[in-house]
Amino acid sequence: MIETNKDNLKLKLFIVEVVFIFAVGFSFFGIKKCVPYADSIEILAYRYLAAMIGVGIWFGVLKIMGKSPEKDKSRPYGRLYFTATFYILFMIFQIIAMFFATSIEGAIIYAMVPIFAKIIGRFALGEKSTILQNVFMAITVAALVVLIILNATDISLNFTGVILMTISSICMSINNVSTRYIRGVFKPIEITRAIACGGFPVFAVAAIVKAAISGDVMSVFEPLKHGEFIIWVSFLGIFCILLSAQFVAFMLAHIQIVQMTAVNSMSTLVSIIAGVLILGEPLYWYHYLCGALIMVGVIGLAVAPAKKEFDGKSLGDDM
16 A cells, blocks of 8 residues: 555656646746737746636635645745745746846856755755766756756856856755755645745736836736736746746655756756757767766655755755
């Protein structure tokens, strides 16, 4: 019976990882489809609106089925909001950074998230990793960074952009560590709700203020006149915020932070491959080489988990 439960969990994790990888990997395509109709802040505002509506429907269905999460006021909700806040801060700093840095610079620094998360997780949670895991993580991250650099057409170093992207990546790392910490006490959907309901007001106000400064407040509603925009922004909100936040929370409840390296790297690899297949971008020798090295790291991290005692503490241990 125990063995069956373990097998079921492994299957669920595999399915979640695959869906997450492709959802995030194809997010760039959805953003490209939205760009002709709205700027980055408006896209984010509508993405979070779609995610919030999705969360509302999700909880409505759970209530009808009698499976709503428990309303236990004794739980430390401050920890939940802390986790959601750093996810939102990650988005905020990333947007600001893009005014100074190129998307390539951002991708390179974002690839460092697993390293930042591992360091923070070691000190904050006491989560350890084996030498073998560290080797596979280094292979994956190094191959990913090299692939991004070689795939770039232009790389320029902007100090302000680098600093802002680094802060953004650290915020994401803290979110990952905090999500790992509150596992077992708060369900993944509760974490997702906090992120969606906290993020929408922030970006909606930002979009309205930006439109007001430009002298046309009503322009913020202009994108809604286009069906293609509604379809793709709904995809970005449902798959790339609602489901991805839900999946990350689920994965971090069952796998170590260092193992998330594999999942994040695969999503970036899928994004690059999708650019080749869908947008007709050229495929070079380094795509094959770096892709193969990333796969080596991914497989290595999957088959070389650390011992249970390396998992580090959780919120449940401190309550």
